[in-house]
Amino acid sequence: MKKPDLSAFGRRSPAVRVLIGALVLVVAAAVGLGVVVATASIIGPTHSDSADGDGANQASPTVSLPANGAPPPALPALNPNAPVPDxxxxxxxxxxxxxxxxxxxxxxxxxxxxxxxxxxxxxxxxxxxxxxxxxxxxxxxxxxxFEPGSRLTTTVSTGASPTEIVIVAGGDITLSSQPESALYPGAATLQALADAVKAAGITQVTKVTVDGSLFEGATTAQGWGSGDAPSTYAAPVYPFMVDGGRTSADFKAMRYAEPDLAAAQQLAALLGNPQAEVARGAVDPNASVLASVQSAPIEDxxxxxxxxxxxxxAEVIARLVAVQVGQPRTFEGAVAAVSQxxxxxxxxxxxxxxxxxxxxxxxxxxxxxxxxxxxxxxxxxxxxxxxxxxxxxxxxxxxxxxxxxxxxxxxxxxxxxxxxxxxxxxxxxxxxxxxxxxxxxxxxxxxxxxxxxxxxxxxxxxxxxxxxxxxxxxx
Known part of the structure; x- marks a missing residue:
């Protein structure tokens, strides 16, 4: 049984940490949409900065914008002296x-x-x-x-012939079909994986195999209805998907019935071989690694x-918990691992x-x-x-x-x-x-x-x- 590569790339705080002693989060409510998990600053130029040389003598601003007012707090402050309610x-x-x-x-x-x-x-x-x-x-x-900063790695290795490749799933289902993911900020892109495979010298692909042996057992759980997976809110559980198994990069999009194979087909298309065969199988232990990409940090x-x-x-993360504590990589094992x-x-x-x-x-x-x-x-x-x-x-x-x-x-x-x-x-x-x-x-x-x-x-x-x-x- 192989474990997912959860390489720690240095510790860092979660995207937003709640400090219990001072629960104050100031947000830019005036701009409309705020995101707690990941916040991006949008800074637009107010003047031309096409100065000659190293830009030390840039032009002065041609417009003057009023200063933004202080944004209201999104969360109320805690009072360290507040009494315990009766x-x-x-x-x-x-x-x-x-x-x-x-x-x-x-x-x-x-x-x-x-x-x-x-x-x-x-x-x-x-x-x-x-x-x-x-x-x-x-x-x-x-x-x-998991240590903060740990990431999930998806690898592509050589296959049985020079035109075959094997995707070795590491549990990352957040790979993005878009240049930047709105579903999973910070996600690796499928295009980046394809580019890395090309850079390794793969010019033609006739078969893409997915090694999903990181997980085992049923892909849907007891107590799920026949319409629960695939649906707009869940996919059958595999350790490799693109956009969380969705058929498009829309949060409420329908999911694929076989999201791992659908993702493999998308990779084949990006490699210029959309008609390549896709299948499930196992990587040769002696195969060479061609390329890999990593997810956003686990805390994200x-x-x-x-x-x-x-x-x-949630189901994928629970399976990774099962892997770490040595429980079966199944629904039952994941539940037992979480409880443990x-x-x-x-x-x-x-x-x-x-x-x-x-x-x-x-x-x-x-x-x-x-x-x-x-x-x-x-x-x-x-x-x-x-x-x-x-x-x-x-x-x-x-x-x-x-x-x-x-x-x-x-x-x-x-x-x-x-x-x-x-x-x-x-x-x-x-x-x-x-x-x-x-x-x-x-x-x-x-x-x-x-x-x-x-x-x-x-x-x-x-x-x-x-x-x-x-x-x-x-x-």
Missing amino acids: PAALQTAAAAALSNPALGALTAKIVDPESGSVLFDQGSTTPMQPGSTVKLYTAAAAALL LIERMILDSDNTL VMTEAGVDMSGYAAYDASGISQLNVTTSSSLASLLSLATSGDAPKLDVVSSALAVSGYNGTLATRYEAGDAAAGAAGAVRGKTGTLSAVNSLAGTIVTADGRLLVFAFISNGGADLEATRAALDDVAAAVASCGC
């Missing part, structure tokens, strides 16, 4: 929102992570279907195992998986029983107490490598899966920015888990799981109302 007062503040019948069967837990005090508990040890909040376990396991992949709730990326890492880290996994790592399976169960246990650890400062999990949580009313919630006109709009979370959605399942900053500036951890509620929008709004009620509590 549990009875907090429950009173949230009572009306909690009584909404749209919530169906609701389990909930709210914790003050600094003191460890449980401020609210409603059936939190009852196993419930969580949907995509199980991605928090996947993200945390990967963050704890973790953040993207959480922020956008990327199901396919979480338990070893001290997370209470009581009531957790999963069949995938993304939350698609309708057989998955976990508890609000377990999710709160993980988030308490992530925000405690005792496990610095889990900063990436906190930083990846979507900001209410601003980005990711909470971008269109807590908006102006919503009952919960006043909590925009104060609530950060990971969402979960299945048929009759809605969950939300993350952090809340109260009106006093106190950081709390919460986990809500609703099963059997009303229609999707009504239940989401009801969950947001509960979180907003807690955020408004100066109690």
Whole structure:
């Protein structure tokens, strides 16, 4: 069994790190669209800089632009002296929102992570279907195992003849079909891989083989419906894809049924041989490496998986966790590996029983107490490598899966920015888990799981109302 090449190219902080002692993120809201995971500055020239020589005598600006005003904070600041909310007062503040019948069967837990005090508990040890909040376990396991800066390597090696090549999959499904990926910022491009193969002297390709032996077992999980993969939200799980297995570089595009072979066909086309045969197989141990490319750092992949709730990326990351801890590289092995890492880290996994790592399976169960246990650890400062999990949580009313919630006109709009979370959605399942900053500036951890509620929008709004009620509590 070979392990993925997760070469550490030097440690660096995640794209955005949440500092628990000072939760202040200033964003350029005036420019419209902001991205927490990766921020790019757009700087346009205000004058000609076509000076002669070394440019030391450049022309003066021909226009004068007004100075930008200070952008508003996206997140409220923490108050280090804020009191721990009184549990009875907090429950009173949230009572009306909690009584909404749209919530169906609701389990909930709210914790003050600094003191460890449980401020609210409603059936939190009852196993419930969580949907995509199980991605928090996947993200945390990967963050704890891999060093920041580690990257996934995709290699192309020689094949059985001079016109055959073998793609050796390393678990990177983020390779981009475009010059720059909008789906996975910082991703390697398929064109770069093709160019490197050409530079190695390959001028004709008659066959492209994909060695996907890094993973094994079924490519879809128990509890997935027949329409779950391929779909617009998931692909069958292989360790080599382009654009996450999508048929185009659009986030909501349909996925390929055989995304590894589709990606191989795309590489063949870029090499000038679109009719080349593509197949699955194994690389010869004595083959020569022709070319390789590397993914964005693992912490960026973790953040993207959480922020956008990327199901396919979650399943791949969980398989890589399984590889690292020596579990089978299957759905079952990935779930066991994630649970193992979480338990070893001290997370209470009581009531957790999963069949995938993304939350698609309708057989998955976990508890609000377990999710709160993980988030308490992530925000405690005792496990610095889990900063990436906190930083990846979507900001209410601003980005990711909470971008269109807590908006102006919503009952919960006043909590925009104060609530950060990971969402979960299945048929009759809605969950939300993350952090809340109260009106006093106190950081709390919460986990809500609703099963059997009303229609999707009504239940989401009801969950947001509960979180907003807690955020408004100066109690």
